[in-house]
Amino acid sequence: MATRQVRTARRTALTALGALVLAALPSTAAADPTPAAGPKPSAAQTLGADRPSPHLLSALRRDLGLNSQQASERLVNEAEAGTRAGRLRNALGERFAGAWVRGDTSGELTVATTGAGDVAAIEAQGATAKVVRWTLAELRAAKRRLDTAATRGTTLDTPVWYIDVAKNRITVEATSRSAGTAFIRAAGLQGEDVGVRVTAERPRLLQDITGGDAFYINDSARCSVGFSVTRGEQAGFVTAGHCGSPGATTTGYDGTAQGVFAASVFPGKDMAWVATNARWTPTPDVKAQDGQEVQITGSAQALVGASVCRSGSTTGWHCGTVQQHDTSVSYAEGRVDGLTRTTVCAEPGDSGGPFVTGAQAQGVTSGGSGDCTRGGTTFYQPVNPILGDFGLTLTTAAAQTAPGAQEDGAEAWTAGRVYETGATVTREGVTYQCLQSHQAQGAWAPAGTPALWQRV
Known part of the structure; x- marks a missing residue:
């Protein structure tokens, strides 16, 4: 209880400070400051990887x-x-x-x-x-054919399929080789480089506000808070879509009324956001271990092979490795595409909780197999699509500025917008190309973040 009181006091102080900062900001975007002489900030400095908690x-x-x-x-x-x-x-x-x-x-x-x-x-x-033989675009096209085939019949015997970039192929996880082969044939991919991995494990949804805190849906089921967000003046948090339908009410970890599911998508995707009442203050914090917290500074997407950690209201704080992006999972309740597969363990009640790499938000827990005693596989819904689809702004420890404006008819860089790798923007009359998928933060203007933007 003492830890909660300290956290509440700190949130109140942060809210007051934030109000003073916002009041001082101009209503339109200020020009980027002239970059200081000397070396540009490194990727580790920009993303906070050089100062981990x-x-x-x-x-x-x-x-x-x-x-x-x-x-x-x-x-x-x-x-x-x-x-x-x-x-x-x-x-x-x-x-x-x-x-x-x-x-x-x-x-x-x-x-x-x-x-x-x-x-x-x-x-x-x-x-x-x-x-290698196949481009990433070709692998994605082949996976879309599997996605299409999955809509025409049951996939309970082929619960997972994904692009394995390290092996330059599509992999189908199936309960038997014959089931995997039949799924590949139904997609018209027989004879192509699609592998079958036979496994007895079936992913399940992990259903049973600092990221990782518990919350309750309609006073019964429990899930975990993902990341604090805002939409205009409305505060809230993101979580898994399977945790609740639009309109479902939520109660916080302390038993008080918290908010309502403003939007939720499941299956297809596993994303939702909860609009909270005035009692709940958004923070950039994610619950770690021993009552401590990690602060989020952005949402730059981690590479396959990178380390990643997860917080949840059942099992707490655990780490592992990113295995594959763009994974499709067929739960008993429905199929979800676009998930990321990891070696992190999780258990029921951890659903919706945050995944982070360093200080960067990655996604919210969807489901998996195994547990935190013997280990397992867990999938998360990437956070950038949630932010983009619902028009949300991630709450971060970095300062925010107003959105950019159109420049000479071209799309201008805009704080709060989600950019995918390869996207081009203009800022102060200069064109840049995105290097890593992320939601633009006010402190991450292109001229000062060569880790995220390349001048072209």
Whole structure:
């Protein structure tokens, strides 16, 4: 109870401070300050990977078998690899076939291409080059054919399918080889490089406000808070769509009325946001361990192979590794596309809780298999699509500024907008190309964040 009181007092102070800061901001975007002389901030500095919280380091030591120095090195190397991967993706264009990090302290980056002539350029960026058969665009097209086939029949015997960029193929997880083969045939992909992995595990939804706190739906089912957000003047938080339908009421961890599901999508996607009443103050905090918290500064998407940690109201704070993005999962309650697959454990009640890499928001817990005693696989709904689809702004520890304006008829960089890798914007008359998928923060204007934007 004492910890909660301290947290409430701090939130009140932050709210008052935030009101003073917002009152001082102009109603239109101010010009970017002239970049200071000297080196630009590194990717690790921009994303906060060079100053991880001790609670994040502690969980990485426990769950990935690292010491403090190794955990710190891994976070910095993974942040730097994300920027280099973005630059190479933009340079390779349609030949790009995926990127991933090794999944250890080295942060060794591998970039795949279908063009043998790209090897020298990839290696010049300090990455390992891999020449493969299929482009990422071709793999995504093949996966969409599986998605389409799944709408025509049951997929309970083929509960998971995803793009495995490291193996340059589509993988179908099935309860039997014959079931997997039949699903591939139904999609018209027989004879192509689609693999079947036989497994007895079936993912289940983990259903049973700092991110990770418990909340209750219609005074019964329990889920976990994801990340604090705002939509205009309305505050709230994101969570999993399967936790509640639009209009469902919520109660907070302390038993008081909290809010209502303003929007929810499940199946297809697993995303929702809860609009909270005036009693609840949004913060950039995610609950870690021992009553401590980690602050979120943005939502730059982590590479495959990167470390990732999760908070939940059942099992608390656990870490693991990103395995694949763009995964489809067929739960008994319906299919969900676009999830990220991880090695982090989770249990019922953890649903909707936040996944973070360093200080970057990644997504909210959807479902999985296994538990936190013997380990397991957990899937999360990426946060950037939630923010974009519902028009939400992530609450971060970074300062916010007003949106940008149109410049010469071109799309201007705008704080609060979600940008995908490869998107182009203008800012102060200069054109930039996005290096890592993220929601733009006021403190992340392109001129000062070469980790996220490349001048073209």
